[in-house]
Amino acid sequence: MRLVVDLNRCQGYAQCAFLAPDVFAMHGEESLLYNPQAAAEQRQNVERAVAACPVGAILLELTDEDMAHLPAPDAVAGSGARPGGTR
Amino acid sequence: MTGVGTHDGALERLKRDGRIVVVGASLAGLRAAETMREKGFAGSLTMIGDEPYEPYDRPPLSKQVLLGHAVADRTALPRRRAIDADWHLGVPATGLDMAARRVRLGNGDEVEYDRLLIATGVRARPWPNEEEGALEGVFVLRTRDDAEGLQRALAAGPRRVLVIGAGFTGSEIASACRERGLDVTVAERGAAPLVGALGGVIGEVAAEMHREHGVDLRTGVMVTGLEGGPAGRVRAAHLSDGSTVEADVVVVSLGAQRNTEWLAGSGLGAGPRGIACDAGCRAFDIRGIVTDDIYVAGDVARSPHALFGYQFLSLEHWGNAVAQADTAAHNMLSESSDRRPHLWVPAFWSSQFGVNIKSVGVPPMGTEILFTQGSRAERRFAAVYGYQGRVIAAVTFDQCRWLQFYEQQIETTAPFPPPFSTVDRRPEGNKPVPADFPDPSVPTHGPTITLSGYSPADRKMTFTPARH
Ligand SMILES: Cc1cc2nc3c(=O)[nH]c(=O)nc-3n(C[C@H](O)[C@H](O)[C@H](O)COP(=O)(O)OP(=O)(O)OC[C@H]3O[C@@H](n4cnc5c(N)ncnc54)[C@H](O)[C@@H]3O)c2cc1C
Ligand code: SF4
Numbered sequence: 001m002r003l004v005v006d007l008n009r010c011q012g013y014a015q016c017a018f019l020a021p022d023v024f025a026m027h028g029e030e031s032l033l034y035n036p037q038a039a040a041e042q043r044q045n046v047e048r049a050v051a052a053c054p055v056g057a058i059l060l061e062l063t064d065e066d067m068a069h070l071p072a073p074d075a076v077a078g079s080g081a082r083p084g085g086t087r
Numbered sequence: 088m089t090g091v092g093t094h095d096g097a098l099e100r101l102k103r104d105g106r107i108v109v110v111g112a113s114l115a116g117l118r119a120a121e122t123m124r125e126k127g128f129a130g131s132l133t134m135i136g137d138e139p140y141e142p143y144d145r146p147p148l149s150k151q152v153l154l155g156h157a158v159a160d161r162t163a164l165p166r167r168r169a170i171d172a173d174w175h176l177g178v179p180a181t182g183l184d185m186a187a188r189r190v191r192l193g194n195g196d197e198v199e200y201d202r203l204l205i206a207t208g209v210r211a212r213p214w215p216n217e218e219e220g221a222l223e224g225v226f227v228l229r230t231r232d233d234a235e236g237l238q239r240a241l242a243a244g245p246r247r248v249l250v251i252g253a254g255f256t257g258s259e260i261a262s263a264c265r266e267r268g269l270d271v272t273v274a275e276r277g278a279a280p281l282v283g284a285l286g287g288v289i290g291e292v293a294a295e296m297h298r299e300h301g302v303d304l305r306t307g308v309m310v311t312g313l314e315g316g317p318a319g320r321v322r323a324a325h326l327s328d329g330s331t332v333e334a335d336v337v338v339v340s341l342g343a344q345r346n347t348e349w350l351a352g353s354g355l356g357a358g359p360r361g362i363a364c365d366a367g368c369r370a371f372d373i374r375g376i377v378t379d380d381i382y383v384a385g386d387v388a389r390s391p392h393a394l395f396g397y398q399f400l401s402l403e404h405w406g407n408a409v410a411q412a413d414t415a416a417h418n419m420l421s422e423s424s425d426r427r428p429h430l431w432v433p434a435f436w437s438s439q440f441g442v443n444i445k446s447v448g449v450p451p452m453g454t455e456i457l458f459t460q461g462s463r464a465e466r467r468f469a470a471v472y473g474y475q476g477r478v479i480a481a482v483t484f485d486q487c488r489w490l491q492f493y494e495q496q497i498e499t500t501a502p503f504p505p506p507f508s509t510v511d512r513r514p515e516g517n518k519p520v521p522a523d524f525p526d527p528s529v530p531t532h533g534p535t536i537t538l539s540g541y542s543p544a545d546r547k548m549t550f551t552p553a554r555h
Contacts, residue, residue: 002165004144008406008434012443012487025156028441029467029485033151036144037161061165 001038001046002061009057019052020045040066098422101201105130107419108190108198109172110180111206111346112136114144115385115408119204120170122416132172133198135190139177140231146405148234149256150438153263155242159235180207183353185372188380201380202419205350205362205370206412208386209343209403214251219313224321225337228256240336241267248272249324249334251310253280255437257340258293262439265300272303272332274310274324277525285446285482287523288456292466292484296440305330313337343403345387355381361389361401366428368415382419384411390429394497395449395479404435432494436487442466445487448480448497455519457504461486469493472522473503 003023005016012030016023023038023046038046043066050058107123109116112134120132136142143162151157175192182191183203190198211227214220224245226237241248241264248264250257253275264271277283279290280297297304309327316322323333350357355378356371357363362383363371368390370381383390385408391397410431418426437444453472461468461484469489472480478501481493496505504519 002163004165006406006409007146007436008445010487027438028443030487031438031441031443033154033156033438035151035157035161036147037157037163059165059167061167 001040001043001063001066003034003036003038003046004059005032005034006057006059007032009055010053011055013054015052015054016049016058020049024049040068098420101130102126102128102420103130105201106133106199107131107202107204108133108135108200109204109206110135110190111208111385111387112138112174112176113142113206113208113385113408114164114405115206115208115412116204117142117164117166117170117412118409119206119384119412119416120172121167122413123420124168124170126417126420128420130201132170133175133200134170134172135175135178135180135192135198137177137179137193138230141174141176143231145229148231149228149259150263152234152238153241153260154266155238159231159238162231179349181349183350183355185354185378185381203381204412204415204419205381205383205387206385206408207346207349208408209345211339212341212344214313214339214341216312219315219321220339222313222315222321222337223319224335225313225339227339228260229343237336237338241269245269245334245336247332247334248336248338249274249310249332250338250340251324252340252342253277253293253297253304253306254283254340254342255281255435255439257338258297258439259437260338260340261297261302262300262441265302265440270303272305272334273297274308274326274332275304275306276309278306280304280306282523282525283451285450286453286456286472287525288520289470289482290523292463296442296466300440343386345401347387361387363399364388364390366391366393366430367418367426368411368429369418382415384408384415393428393430394432394500395452398449398452400433400449402433404433406434407431432497434490434494443485443487444482445490446480446482447490447494448472448478450480450482450522451524452479453522453524455503456522457517457519459505460489471496471503471505473519476503477501478503478505 014026017026023042024034027033050060142164144164147157147162152159179193180190181193188200211229247270250261250273253273258280261271261273280293282290310324311327312325313321314323321337323331325331345361347357354373356373364383365377368382369377370383371377386403389399389401392400411429414427414429434447450472452474455473456470458468458470467485469483469486478496
């Protein structure tokens with residue numbers, strides 16, 4: 001899967017780092033570092049992080065490889081970001 | 088297909104079976120293409136990019152990638168939707184014929200358009216001495232390949248890294264080196280890191296950060312030459328103060344140059360300062376007349392902004408590329424009365440030495456600065472920039488929650504110094520001080536916002552008409 005975080009919008013709330021710690025990590029008090037191409041096994045965690053981000057800053061694209069991996073019926077797929085990716 | 092204009096039914100025709108060409112297949116180009124499809128564009132879409140890769144994200148290249156948390160060739164941008172485009176990757180656009188509405192490609196092909204979007208961005212300014220710049224161990228950082236090479240060189244455990252230029256990218260590289268336990272020297276021509284972007288008051292805070300993290304920071308100096316060893320590897324650098332720094336990795340971080348050379352002689356208002364466009368992203372031609380079929384977005388654009396006195400702004404900001412691409416794409420497919428101005432308030436983030444630095448507005452316009460929240464000593468603060476009695480920008484160090492508030496202040500042209508008294512008790516008091524930006528005519532390393540005057544077609548540029 002591919003992801004990008006709009007770090008202008010990100011408020012450093014760290015929900016994503018809590019829900020998918022192998023993909024998102026806080027660096028210092030409010031800097032977020034993330035892996036832009038996380039492994040398929042992380043799908044469920046990342047989808048939870050996308051849904052939990054209070055400012056909708058995480059844009060996620062699932063690839064075929066992710067689709068082949070375990071289904072996550074309860075998770076919200078796709079993007080938490082509004083079109084345009086601005087505020 | 089010519090004749091697709093803005094007359095009755097023409098817009099519908101353009102949307103149904105027009106031809107849109109995007110030159111520059113990176114962040115702005117991709118996001119614009121997605122917006123076009125979202126708006127129902129069903130015609131042919133051609134993406135031309137000189138890098139051989141599909142669009143990828145650059146900010147991680149100086150952060151996660153150098154820290155080893157991500158891999159340079161795995162930063163491809165997620166797609167908002169499928170764009171069903173005809174991709175020409177690894178092929179540069181080499182010319183534009185505005186009259187025939189045609190883009191020439193490096194492989195000899197030509198592509199015709201009804202609407203053209205130019206999003207060719209910028210590239211790293213190379214080391215001025217070509218021979219020295221070609222030494223092994225000398226890097227710039229702009230592309231995926233650059234990052235891969237630099238990350239490999241850092242992993243090999245160099246004895247010392249020299250970073251030339253302490254703008255945002257240079258500072259982030261120095262920070263990553265320290266985190267990897269590498270010795271690093273930073274040489275900056277200005278008085279402090281980040282002075283061009285944030286001024287001397289904040290630059291001083293940045294300098295403290297470098298030094299506390301063990302960076303050998305040298306300011307007010309220039310690197311005058313690089314010296315190679317017998318195997319063609321860089322060995323040392325000579326500085327203007329007469330000193331020598333021995334380093335086996337050198338990163339040249341001297342800001343960016345706009346990718347506009349391919350437009351030379353085309354008649355478009357394009358030059359070293361970028362491509363001038365109106366608030367609706369339509370490019371100006373060399374006569375200062377706005378075109379109706381050529382649009383620009385992202386780092387290559389310079390556009391007038393109503394909130395900042397209609398100054399032409401060149402913004403090397405991720406968020407600007409996304410927002411301007413969206414506006415350009417919307418306007419390309421709209422009647423003139425439905426077009427939107429690009430009114431995005433500039434915003435930027437950087438992550439260095441474990442501190443989250445963010446800004447909104449245009450700090451280099453600020454003449455004064457006031458610390459408003461938090462503490463400068465603890466490096467957790469918000470500071471506001473004032474210009475002619477109004478709030479023009481704000482910067483935060485690990486205090487990003489304040490930014491939205493200041494963004495509103497900027498948008499509503501709130502007074503400076505701010506009348507509210509929410510400030511914590513701080514020893515430095517409650518008085519604005521000069522923001523201390525260097526003389527704008529002296530270029531600094533990577534200001535990331537460039538104020539480039541009012542004139543759309545820079546009169547200093549020479550233009551040789553093709554048919555005279
Ligand atoms: C290391 C690094 C770190 C960054 N960190 C941050 C950050 O923390 N925060 C932030 O806000 N911004 C950051 N940025 C800036 C951000 O990445 C840019 O603002 C953004 O990439 C601009 O997108 P763009 O599409 O306008 O231009 P670019 O990304 O520069 O893309 C332009 C594309 O066009 C191609 N091209 C050029 N000429 C031609 C031609 N003639 N024909 C075909 N193709 C051509 C180029 O090769 C390139 O692929 C960073 C940039 C770098 C390099
Ligand atoms: S949950 Fe959202 S706002 Fe919080 S750190 Fe993650 S991306 Fe940022």
